[in-house]
Amino acid sequence: MNSTTPPHGEPIPTTRRTRWQEAGQSGNYGKRFADLISAGEDVDGEARLADTLLPRGARVLDAGAGMGRVAAALLRRGHDVVAIEPDPALVRQARETYPGLAIEERDILDLGPDDGPFDLVVCVGNVIVFLAEDTERRALGAMRDVLGENGRILVGFHLQDPPPHARTYPAAEFEADLAAAGLRVDLRAGTYQLHPANDAYGVWVLSRAQA
Numbered sequence: 001m002n003s004t005t006p007p008h009g010e011p012i013p014t015t016r017r018t019r020w021q022e023a024g025q026s027g028n029y030g031k032r033f034a035d036l037i038s039a040g041e042d043v044d045g046e047a048r049l050a051d052t053l054l055p056r057g058a059r060v061l062d063a064g065a066g067m068g069r070v071a072a073a074l075l076r077r078g079h080d081v082v083a084i085e086p087d088p089a090l091v092r093q094a095r096e097t098y099p100g101l102a103i104e105e106r107d108i109l110d111l112g113p114d115d116g117p118f119d120l121v122v123c124v125g126n127v128i129v130f131l132a133e134d135t136e137r138r139a140l141g142a143m144r145d146v147l148g149e150n151g152r153i154l155v156g157f158h159l160q161d162p163p164p165h166a167r168t169y170p171a172a173e174f175e176a177d178l179a180a181a182g183l184r185v186d187l188r189a190g191t192y193q194l195h196p197a198n199d200a201y202g203v204w205v206l207s208r209a210q211a
């Protein structure tokens with residue numbers, strides 16, 4: 001497995017999505033959202049739920065921001081948003097699409113407590129199933145460590161039929177991993193409009209487990 005080594009801390013393995021691209025396959029995520037936005041489609045569903053979880057003018061981290069659509073929608077709603085994304089092509093696309101957005105080419109595994117505190121970490125759109133193998137607990141722990149006192153994490157991903165370069169992550173395994181990472185489930189739903197939990201898609205609101 002390829003990896004990069006930060007100046008401090010453990011090596012950061014290459015994400016599943018990047019390895020897929022390095023193998024000569026191209027994802028269509030960036031183009032798909034560019035097309036949807038050009039066609040005037042609604043791409044703000046995740047951001048609307050995130051916004052309801054927050055006080056006005058809150059501090060938000062979009063972890064695995066992709067082409068920046070969720071971070072930009074939260075910026076428009078008046079929040080102080082930082083976006084991180086390891087794929088340089090998506091970072092370029094985000095900067096071109098949303099010139100006012102602060103986005104860094106960076107991996108979740110590179111986060112340290114000094115990057116916080118955040119009122120909310122948004123980690124939606126299948127980021128969790130694209131993480132490098134066996135880094136789920138580490139990534140969940142890194143997001144926990146940047147939470148403010150009442151901070152929360154909004155996570156969402158497909159529980160079935162992931163893209164070929166993503167993993168299948170059963171809800172029970174995810175919940176065991178988040179507990180091991182010092183987090184607890186405040187809410188589980190099946191959509192960003194809070195329909196009941198189901199087997200197809202998982203949406204979770206997490207917070208730090210009590211010590």
Ligand SMILES: C[S@@+](CC[C@H](N)C(=O)[O-])C[C@H]1O[C@@H](n2cnc3c(N)ncnc32)[C@H](O)[C@@H]1O
Nearest residue numbers: 015017064065066087107108124125127130131
């Ligand atoms: C399908 S895209 C979704 C992007 C965005 N969250 C959205 O909903 O539009 C999944 C993203 O997860 C990112 N990702 C995967 N592993 C990551 C990691 N360890 N740290 C940060 N981002 C990661 C990928 O680079 C990719 O941009």
